[in-house]
Amino acid sequence: MTHYGLPDGYVQIAFSGGRTSAFLLHQILDANGDLPERCVVSFQNTGREMPETLDFVAEVGHRWGVHVVWLEYRPDAPFFEVVGHNSASRDGEPFEALIKKRKYLPNQQARFCTAELKVRTAKRYLVSLKWDRWSNIIGIRSDEPQRLNKPKPKDRWIDLMPLAAAGVTRRVVADFWTKQPFDLALPNVGGNCWLGNCDGCFLKSEANIAAFTRDFPDRAAWWERMEDDVTGLTKTAASAQFSKRYSRKEMRTYMDRQGDLALSGTADFCQAREGECMA
Ligand code: SF4
Numbered sequence: 001m002t003h004y005g006l007p008d009g010y011v012q013i014a015f016s017g018g019r020t021s022a023f024l025l026h027q028i029l030d031a032n033g034d035l036p037e038r039c040v041v042s043f044q045n046t047g048r049e050m051p052e053t054l055d056f057v058a059e060v061g062h063r064w065g066v067h068v069v070w071l072e073y074r075p076d077a078p079f080f081e082v083v084g085h086n087s088a089s090r091d092g093e094p095f096e097a098l099i100k101k102r103k104y105l106p107n108q109q110a111r112f113c114t115a116e117l118k119v120r121t122a123k124r125y126l127v128s129l130k131w132d133r134w135s136n137i138i139g140i141r142s143d144e145p146q147r148l149n150k151p152k153p154k155d156r157w158i159d160l161m162p163l164a165a166a167g168v169t170r171r172v173v174a175d176f177w178t179k180q181p182f183d184l185a186l187p188n189v190g191g192n193c194w195l196g197n198c199d200g201c202f203l204k205s206e207a208n209i210a211a212f213t214r215d216f217p218d219r220a221a222w223w224e225r226m227e228d229d230v231t232g233l234t235k236t237a238a239s240a241q242f243s244k245r246y247s248r249k250e251m252r253t254y255m256d257r258q259g260d261l262a263l264s265g266t267a268d269f270c271q272a273r274e275g276e277c278m279a
Pocket of ligand 1: 046106111113114117197198200201202203276277
């Protein structure tokens with residue numbers, strides 16, 4: 001059996017809506033054929049995914065004949081809902097409900113959005129199926145050492161990373177998609193799909209957030225509104241900002257003033273990304 005054979009027992013295949021995890025799903029389908037009932041492919045929608053991502057998830061399911069379970073966080077029991085391409089939230093509703101419940105914002109130090117909107121949402125769904133323990137197959141490549149070396153969760157599941165074990169790199173994934181009749185309709189810049197995951201995610205570089213603010217002002221306004229809405233509710237001003245260095249309002253004002261000049265290479269936006277969101 002290849003690296004992509006299914007393990008025994010219950011299996012979750014985590015589909016983030018990106019090219020790498022779709023490639024992983026393809027390899028698993030290739031190796032195993034139709035998936036048995038003990039296997040769930042899940043996609044957790046935060047409501048801040050770009051529409052292209054939602055379309056891609058739907059197209060993968062349709063073209064490859066695989067059932068993808070679309071899940072969203074809810075603030076009340078059972079704390080998740082199964083949705084679909086048509087009914088999926090498109091204006092950050094699950095994310096906003098979580099922020100309203102916590103009364104502060106996630107940031108690089110407190111990434112409760114990943115934990116609640118993605119990890120626990122999937123867990124609650126799988127437990128509702130009466131799963132006790134399972135394997136969680138995730139799309140981490142061999143060229144992502146910072147993600148490979150994360151501490152393993154002490155929970156009901158173990159993480160399996162067949163792409164890393166198979167030595168799959170960014171280039172392998174990119175080559176695969178050049179040969180497919182469809183693709184994720186979001187730009188890939190130097191191997192970075194900077195509009196993937198939540199559109200204005202605080203883990204993205206300042207340069208990415210600046211470009212996002214300039215190119216998608218309506219979508220950037222949601223992030224600014226979240227900062228406004230929790231101001232006064234939080235204990236510290238820092239927990240009313242997604243990023244330590246700037247508020248989203250400051251970023252918008254700066255981009256309004258500087259426009260293209262700010263992204264022409266002369267501005268001192270930090271290019272560092274603070275990791276990846278991983279379900
Ligand atoms: S993509 Fe970013 S903002 Fe969205 S859930 Fe993950 S860490 Fe949070």
